Amino acid sequence: MQYIEQLIYILVFTLIITACQPGQDNQEEYYIEWDKTSLFRIAEEGGYPRLCRLNDGTLLVAYENRRGDVVVKKSRDEGVTWDDPVTAYEKFEYVDPHSSSFTTVNIANPEMVQLINGDILLACNLRPVKEGIYPFSIALKRSVDMGRTWCPAQILYRAAPFFGDGCWEPSFLILPDGTIHIYFANELPYRNSDEQEISMIQSVDHGHTWSEKPSTVSFRQGHRDGMPVAIHDGTNIYVAIEDNLSGQFKPYIIRSSVYNPWGNAVPGDSPYRYAALRSVLPDTVYAGAPYLIRTESDVYVLSYQTTHNRGSDWERSTMEVQVSSTPSDFHNPSRPFVVPLSREAKWNSLADLGGNTIAALTSTNFEGGKIGIWMIKGKIKKIE
Numbered sequence: 001m002q003y004i005e006q007l008i009y010i011l012v013f014t015l016i017i018t019a020c021q022p023g024q025d026n027q028e029e030y031y032i033e034w035d036k037t038s039l040f041r042i043a044e045e046g047g048y049p050r051l052c053r054l055n056d057g058t059l060l061v062a063y064e065n066r067r068g069d070v071v072v073k074k075s076r077d078e079g080v081t082w083d084d085p086v087t088a089y090e091k092f093e094y095v096d097p098h099s100s101s102f103t104t105v106n107i108a109n110p111e112m113v114q115l116i117n118g119d120i121l122l123a124c125n126l127r128p129v130k131e132g133i134y135p136f137s138i139a140l141k142r143s144v145d146m147g148r149t150w151c152p153a154q155i156l157y158r159a160a161p162f163f164g165d166g167c168w169e170p171s172f173l174i175l176p177d178g179t180i181h182i183y184f185a186n187e188l189p190y191r192n193s194d195e196q197e198i199s200m201i202q203s204v205d206h207g208h209t210w211s212e213k214p215s216t217v218s219f220r221q222g223h224r225d226g227m228p229v230a231i232h233d234g235t236n237i238y239v240a241i242e243d244n245l246s247g248q249f250k251p252y253i254i255r256s257s258v259y260n261p262w263g264n265a266v267p268g269d270s271p272y273r274y275a276a277l278r279s280v281l282p283d284t285v286y287a288g289a290p291y292l293i294r295t296e297s298d299v300y301v302l303s304y305q306t307t308h309n310r311g312s313d314w315e316r317s318t319m320e321v322q323v324s325s326t327p328s329d330f331h332n333p334s335r336p337f338v339v340p341l342s343r344e345a346k347w348n349s350l351a352d353l354g355g356n357t358i359a360a361l362t363s364t365n366f367e368g369g370k371i372g373i374w375m376i377k378g379k380i381k382k383i384e
Helices: 002-020
Strands: 030-043 047-053 059-064 070-075 086-089 092-095 102-114 120-128 137-143 154-158 167-174 180-186 197-203 215-218 226-232 236-243 250-257 273-275 287-294 300-306 318-324 331-334 345-354 357-364 372-382
Touching: 030 059, 030 318, 030 331, 030 357, 047 102, 047 345, 047 357, 047 372, 059 102, 059 372, 070 102, 070 120, 086 102, 086 120, 086 137, 120 167, 120 180, 137 167, 137 180, 154 197, 167 226, 180 226, 215 236, 215 250, 226 287, 236 287, 250 287, 287 345, 300 345, 318 345, 318 357
Parallel strands: 102 167
Antiparallel strands: 030 372, 047 059, 059 070, 070 086, 092 102, 102 120, 120 137, 137 154, 167 180, 180 197, 197 215, 226 236, 236 250, 250 273, 287 300, 300 318, 318 331, 345 357, 357 372
């Protein structure tokens, strides 16, 4: 009798998992063809690029300039040429009024979104150089003139002033009702361990005020959920995260309803958490820093940086991209940039340019010299 009960339990649990994941029957099969003639260096030096198409059709890219600031550049010809950089968020010096201790605070991890009224929001991660003086924080800047100038910053969330208890990598999602989410990796709740969760704060007034207490989106006990990027399909929210269940990070997807988002945090054994890739990578392979988009043609594209077939040093990772007709079962991997094993292409992102064309952006030194910002376009094609 006990054996039968166990079989019933396994069957029911399997059915729940299957029901909670997007269907894989009758999927269209896609691949990406990268246009090597579109390869372009946007900046000679920089990191962590993010691209946004504005409502006037222009392209705006934000990135770290490797000197502590976040800058933006604009293109009016689909990325062929770019304007001079504008400093959107400048590093600053902070002096503790109680102890007179001081530190430089660098600006990192830029992410952008444009609201329906035309305002551009820029979320960043504040990173103090010296510990114990200024808290690692999530901050917001706003531009009301298409990125030419930027308003003073709002500090939305403060973690601890120590690297091991910080907060990291903010990203945006706008829901159908106009609610804005900012997702980020958060170590603050786990100051006595090396664990990390995905947290979320939200705004219902176009980003002017934000929830004071973040919601816990996901947490795998004993591990480190990280680097969230969210999309939605009108019904469900899908967040790509890096999950180190296997020891090395791999891309996973966590899911919630658009109508009642994250009523419960997604634990490690939830059916609302699943591995993103069709083909499982070996446990020893690193595949972190995922980035997820849904194109206007309803195709899903996922990128990550990986050591697969490159050795064991994650610092020498390269960008890899996979594609799917659903927010799961990603397949047909390709590498937009040809990167020697001794070099890197990291902190990547994707952007939908329309017409089944996407942009891949990376910070790389594949040609030698400094790590700069590069972009290439790819065409999503259906396998007939």
